[in-house]
Structures are given as C-alpha cells and as structure tokens.
Amino acid sequence: MSTRVPRRHLSAHDMEAILGVTSKLAAPFDLTTMLAEVVAAAKQVLDAERGSVWLHDAVADELVLEVATGIAPVRMPCGTGLAGACARTRQIINVPDCYADPRFDARVDKATGYRTRCMLTLPLVDHKNVLVGVMQVLNKHGGVFDADDELLATALAAQCAVALQRVRMTGALIEGEKMRQALEMARVVQMSTLPARMPIVPGYDACALFQPAELTGGDTYDLSLLDQGLLIVLGDATGHGIAPALSVTQMQAMLRMAFMLGADLETAFIQVNNRLAETLADDRFITAFVGLLDSATHRLRFHSGGQGPILRYRAATGAFERHKPTSFPLGAMPLSTLRPAIALDMHPGDILILLSDGFYEQCDLNGEPFGDARVQEIVHAHYSGPMAELLAQLLRSVEAFAVGAAQEDDMTAVVVKRESAVIGQSFERGFDSIPDLVEFTANAFARLRIDGQLLPVIDLAVEELFTNMVKYGTGSNAAVQVGLMAIDDGVELTMVDRGVEAFDITQSPDVDIDVPIEQRTPGGLGLHLIRRMADCVEYEYKKESRQSRIALRVTRAGMAARSAAMQGTGGGNART
Amino acid sequence: MLALEQGPDGTVSMDGRLDAAQSPAAQAFLDGVQGTVTLDLSRLEYISSAGLGVLLKTQKRLLATDGRLRLTGLKPHLRDIFLYSGFDQLFEIEPARQP
Numbered sequence: 001m002s003t004r005v006p007r008r009h010l011s012a013h014d015m016e017a018i019l020g021v022t023s024k025l026a027a028p029f030d031l032t033t034m035l036a037e038v039v040a041a042a043k044q045v046l047d048a049e050r051g052s053v054w055l056h057d058a059v060a061d062e063l064v065l066e067v068a069t070g071i072a073p074v075r076m077p078c079g080t081g082l083a084g085a086c087a088r089t090r091q092i093i094n095v096p097d098c099y100a101d102p103r104f105d106a107r108v109d110k111a112t113g114y115r116t117r118c119m120l121t122l123p124l125v126d127h128k129n130v131l132v133g134v135m136q137v138l139n140k141h142g143g144v145f146d147a148d149d150e151l152l153a154t155a156l157a158a159q160c161a162v163a164l165q166r167v168r169m170t171g172a173l174i175e176g177e178k179m180r181q182a183l184e185m186a187r188v189v190q191m192s193t194l195p196a197r198m199p200i201v202p203g204y205d206a207c208a209l210f211q212p213a214e215l216t217g218g219d220t221y222d223l224s225l226l227d228q229g230l231l232i233v234l235g236d237a238t239g240h241g242i243a244p245a246l247s248v249t250q251m252q253a254m255l256r257m258a259f260m261l262g263a264d265l266e267t268a269f270i271q272v273n274n275r276l277a278e279t280l281a282d283d284r285f286i287t288a289f290v291g292l293l294d295s296a297t298h299r300l301r302f303h304s305g306g307q308g309p310i311l312r313y314r315a316a317t318g319a320f321e322r323h324k325p326t327s328f329p330l331g332a333m334p335l336s337t338l339r340p341a342i343a344l345d346m347h348p349g350d351i352l353i354l355l356s357d358g359f360y361e362q363c364d365l366n367g368e369p370f371g372d373a374r375v376q377e378i379v380h381a382h383y384s385g386p387m388a389e390l391l392a393q394l395l396r397s398v399e400a401f402a403v404g405a406a407q408e409d410d411m412t413a414v415v416v417k418r419e420s421a422v423i424g425q426s427f428e429r430g431f432d433s434i435p436d437l438v439e440f441t442a443n444a445f446a447r448l449r450i451d452g453q454l455l456p457v458i459d460l461a462v463e464e465l466f467t468n469m470v471k472y473g474t475g476s477n478a479a480v481q482v483g484l485m486a487i488d489d490g491v492e493l494t495m496v497d498r499g500v501e502a503f504d505i506t507q508s509p510d511v512d513i514d515v516p517i518e519q520r521t522p523g524g525l526g527l528h529l530i531r532r533m534a535d536c537v538e539y540e541y542k543k544e545s546r547q548s549r550i551a552l553r554v555t556r557a558g559m560a561a562r563s564a565a566m567q568g569t570g571g572g573n574a575r576t
Numbered sequence: 577m578l579a580l581e582q583g584p585d586g587t588v589s590m591d592g593r594l595d596a597a598q599s600p601a602a603q604a605f606l607d608g609v610q611g612t613v614t615l616d617l618s619r620l621e622y623i624s625s626a627g628l629g630v631l632l633k634t635q636k637r638l639l640a641t642d643g644r645l646r647l648t649g650l651k652p653h654l655r656d657i658f659l660y661s662g663f664d665q666l667f668e669i670e671p672a673r674q675p
Contacts, residue, residue: 520632
C-alpha cells in the first residue's frame with residue numbers, strides 16, 4: 001500500500017532533527033561511514049528500529065545493499081521486491097503490514113530471525129535527478145509509519161541522496177588521483193633508465209628520441225657503448241599503464257646488465273627472454289630489437305623479438321631495406337635456441353632506422369595512420385644532415401600529421417648512421433660566401449673526424465680557389481660545389497665550377513719569391529701556396545658542360561715531410 | 577671575422593681571420609699607419625694570399641718613407657705560409673714574445 005504525501009509543514013522539532021542530520025551528512029565521510037550515518041539519521045528521525053540503504057549500480061541496473069545493521073551485502077535486480085519497485089517508480093512506498101504485501105521478500109527475515117512488521121521504502125534521488133539508491137526504514141516504535149513520517153522521510157531522503165552521491169564521486173576522484181600518481185611514478189622509473197646522453201661513436205651518428213604519450217605506454221630504448229660494441233635497443237611492451245612501463249624498464253636493465261657481464265648477443269637475448277617469460281603475466285610480452293654494432297668492422301648483428309619493421313637506408317642506392325624479426329616477442333614463452341642473428345655491413349652513409357608503433361600507427365583525425373611511406377619520405381629528404389635533425393623532423397611531421405588527434409602511444413625512435421665519407425655543399429658565387437665556406441669546412445671536419453691540423457691548409461685552398469672562381473668565372477651564374485672527403489691520414493677537397501673557360505691551375509707559373517720587394521705582387525700567390533701546401537693537386541675540364549673540377553689532397557704525413565724540409569731553409573730575416 | 581686595434585705604443589694587433597672578405601677593411605686600417613709599425617699577430621688565426629697582399633702593399637708604402645712593418649707573434653702554421661710565399665724575406669719577423 002502506498003499513500004500520497006500530504007501537504008503539511010514540518011514541526012520545529014522535526015526540522016531540527018533533519019538539519020542536525022544534514023550537517024552530519026555534509027562531513028567528509030567515506031562511503032561506509034556515510035551509509036551508517038544515513039541509516040542512523042533515518043532511524044532517529046522516523047523513530048524506527050532498523051534501516052537499510054540499497055545503492056543503485058547503474059551499470060548492472062541492480063540494487064546493492066552495502067550496509068544494513070547486522071546484514072551482509074546483497075545484490076538484487078531492479079524491479080524485484082519493494083526496494084526494486086521503488087527504484088523503478090521512484091515513488092515512496094508505505095507498507096503497514098509487510099507479510100500482507102506480495103512484493104515483500106521474507107527471505108531476509110528468515111536469514112536473520114528478525115521480523116519486519118511495517119516498512120517505509122523511499123527513493124534516493126539527487127539534485128540532478130540521478131537515482132542513487134533506495135532507503136528502507138523498518139518497524140516504527142509503537143506503531144506504523146504515517147503521513148507525517150512520509151513527509152519527514154522525503155525531506156531526509158533528498159539530503160541523503162545528495163550526500164551519498166557526493167561521497168561516491170569523491171571516492172571515484174580519489175581512485176583516479178591514486179591511479180594518476182602511480183602512472184606518474186611508473187613513468188619516472190621508465191624515463192630514468194634511458195641514456196642520459198647519446199654515445200660518441202667514431203664514424204657514426206647515433207641518436208634516439210622518446211616522446212611519451214600522456215598515459216604511460218611501454219616503450220624504451222638504449223644506445224650504450226659497451227665492450228661488445230654499440231648496444232642498440234628498442235622495446236615496446238604490450239598495453240598501457242603501469243605494468244608495461246615497468247616491465248619494459250626491467251627488460252632494458254636486464255639486457256644492459258647481461259652485456260656488461262660479458263654476454264654475447266644470443267646469450268643475452270635468450271636469457272632475458274626466459275627471465276621475462278617467467279615473470280611477465282601470461283598475456284603480456286615485449287617486442288624488442290637488440291643489436292650490437294662493431295664500429296671498427298662496421299658490422300651490425302641483431303635479433304628482433306617481434307619488433308619491426310627494421311629499416312636500413314642504403315646510401316649507395318637511395319633505397320630502403322626491410323628486415324623481419326628473428327624471433328617472437330620477448331617473454332611470450334621460453335627460448336632454448338635461436339635462428340642465426342641478422343648481420344648487416346654498414347656502408348658509408350647507411351642508416352639503421354628503428355621506430356616504435358607509436359610513430360607508424362599515429363592516426364590523423366580521419367583515422368589514417370602515419371605509415372612507413374611517410375617515414376621513408378622524411379629519411380630521403382634528411383639523410384644527409386645530422387641524425388638529431390632527422391629525428392626532430394620526423395617528430396614535427398608526425399605532429400603536423402596528427403594535428404588535433406591525441407597521441408595514443410609512446411613514440412620512440414633510434415637511428416644509427418655511418419657517416420658518409422663525403423660532405424658537400426653549393427655556394428653562391430660571391431665574396432659574401434666566404435664566411436659560409438669557413439663554417440662549412442669546420443663542420444665537415446668535425447663530422448668526418450678529420451684532424452683539425454689540416455683545416456688551415458684546406459681553408460686556404462678553398463678560399464684561394466673560390467676567390468679565383470669569383471674573379472675569373474664572371475660569365476657563370478652557377479653555384480660552386482665544394483666537397484670534402486675523409487681519406488686515409490687526411491682529406492681530399494673537390495671543387496667544381498660550371499659554365500666557365502678552362503684554366504689549369506696545375507700549369508700556372510710559380511711566383512719567383514726571390515725578387516726584391518719592389519717587383520713582388522700578390523698575383524699568383526694563392527695557387528703558388530696551394531701547390532706547396534697540398535700533397536697533390538689535380539685539374540680536369542669537361543668541354544661539353546664547360547666544367548672545371550679541381551681535386552687536392554692533404555695528409556698528415558705529407559704535411560710533416562714538408563715541415564721537416566722547411567726546417568733547413570729557416571727564415572725570418574728581412575731582405576729589403 | 578677580424579678585429580684590428582692600435583695600442584698606445586703604436587702596436588697594431590690583428591685578431592681573427594685575414595681572408596679575402598676581411599682584406600678591404602684591413603687595408604683601409606693599415607693605410608692609416610705611418611713609420612715603423614709593429615704588427616702583433618699572436619691572435620691571427622688565418623691568412624690567405626689576399627691578406628698577404630694587404631701586408632705587401634702596406635710594407636711597400638712604408639718602405640718608401642723609411643718606415644716598415646715588423647711582425648710578431650706569428651703562429652707556426654702561418655709562419656709556413658710566410659716561408660712558402662717568400663714573405664719571410666720581405667718582413668722582419670720577430671719570434672713570439674714569451675709571456
């Protein structure tokens with residue numbers, strides 16, 4: 001039986017009771033305490049023996065009895081029993097004799113030995129009209145619940161609903177914050193094992209980039225110089241969150257430790273795999289590239305547990321080679337043998353390119369992935385520059401591609417380039433280019449690791465030849481090409497000038513340096529110096545393209561020999 | 577880049593690179609000196625034939641009025657250039673001053 005709520009005012013005493021309860025309900029209780037408070041308040045205000053609160057689980061559409069004095073938690077579908085009917089209709093139900101009402105479920109009484117006589121069941125609906133749960137108060141002392149009690153209960157229920165909802169939302173926020181802090185911690189651990197700086201490997205330009213996703217992904221990399229060579233690792237653990245971030249960190253640390261203890265590639269790969277197979281959850285694994293590069297023989301050997309594509313840019317052909325993994329992902333199951341490692345001989349200018357899924361699978365707003373064709377395009381455009389610049393460009397391109405779309409996964413890239421032996425650049429024909437030439441030769445010497453002792457000679461040769469080209473090649477607008485190549489013990493300079501008349505610098509006469517000062521002029525001095533300071537100078541002219549090509553070499557041995565020969569001639573006294 | 581400066585004792589110091597790009601400025605500066613002038617080249621990093629031309633022109637002008645350039649502080653790799661070009665015979669070159 002249900003009764004309409006009569007339009008009557010609360011008495012001052014009742015109001016005081018409700019307000020007292022309301023102030024308690026505003027306190028920052030946890031859910032259990034708050035439920036107990038609500039039940040205690042209901043019992044007090046309605047003068048009832050017992051009370052209980054069913055919380056509404058919106059996902060399951062069930063009522064959950066979290067607290068009832070002396071009764072364990074129970075779940076019940078909405079629609080069942082008096083509480084379920086109340087949840088459906090959101091109407092107060094006042095039953096003066098429960099055992100006369102077919103909706104009453106006597107099983108609880110049977111289980112507890114308590115006898116329910118009368119019961120008031122009312123919906124808990126918050127101010128956003130969300131059903132929070134259902135409150136039941138049982139057995140009014142000395143009678144049944146009347147219309148006044150319904151009015152009181154309705155007022156109380158509104159307060160309780162808001163208080164309970166607040167506690168539930170606060171709880172969810174606290175859980176979220178705990179999760180965020182744990183993720184942040186995992187991220188710190190993950191980042192802490194990454195190399196602090198890129199290793200310096202003679203003849204190589206090795207560089208890596210790690211762009212974490214907002215939520216933790218499971219990427220890692222390593223670039224470390226060890227006794228066995230340059231260790232190159234790129235790993236990606238399945239999934240997101242704390243577990244992958246920590247497991248990939250564990251893998252990276254184990255690999256580094258194994259190699260530091262002297263393990264070879266196969267032993268380290270198998271041992272780390274087997275350790276991970278023991279410790280990782282059954283549905284977890286880590287894709288990983290593990291390679292060792294011998295920078296003296298230029299041989300790279302690697303195993304890849306499910307990590308791909310493994311790209312190599314071939315400088316000689318401008319083409320990309322793709323290599324497949326040699327094994328299944330690490331930790332998937334134990335390994336006893338491995339197929340042979342893949343060995344690549346790195347030639348001058350070759351680049352090994354390893355990127356995690358985060359790059360290839362980053363989508364734009366239409367859901368199209370970045371893909372490896374775009375990666376190859378960028379490598380093609382930037383292969384000749386520093387690898388740090390290539391990586392920066394790659395990241396800029398992915399970000400521009402994905403503009404507006406979220407970064408779903410960690411983005412990790414490792415690139416290792418064998419320096420090409422030649423570095424070249426074109427220069428506008430004009431004296432204004434001289435500072436650029438100076439900068440170019442200094443940079444090229446640094447990148448090609450040529451002995452800086454030879455730099456002043458090359459600078460002199462470049463300037464003398466270039467100024468000659470500017471002065472005498474007036475008919476040409478073509479830029480002058482300058483190339484530097486590291487050779488055994490020294491450097492070779494090549495300069496190409498197009499659209500000009502032939503002028504064989506090897507045939508120009510020497511300056512007579514013994515004439516008195518009145519007869520000395522600066523003319524011809526530049527070429528005179530070049531011929532004396534270089535080991536050899538070559539000149540070549542192509543009629544069809546009207547192209548002059550000058551090549552000269554300087555070696556440390558040649559320089560030492562010239563210096564020794566000079567000791568005899570001495571010099572320093574003026575002869576004027 | 578190249579910086580030229582004449583000290584209170586008349587010594588002119590050159591700091592930087594005396595290449596084809598810097599020669600006009602160096603020439604303009606040295607056109608203003610008279611008599612016997614010491615050139616402190618201890619901070620000169622580089623010289624090309626254009627720079628040698630500047631020194632030659634200045635030396636000829638000063639010699640005509642009984643003056644001259646005296647060079648000090650020449651770095652070893654620049655000394656080679658003076659030897660190869662025979663300029664060691666055109667200038668009085670003093671050994672680098674000991675600090």
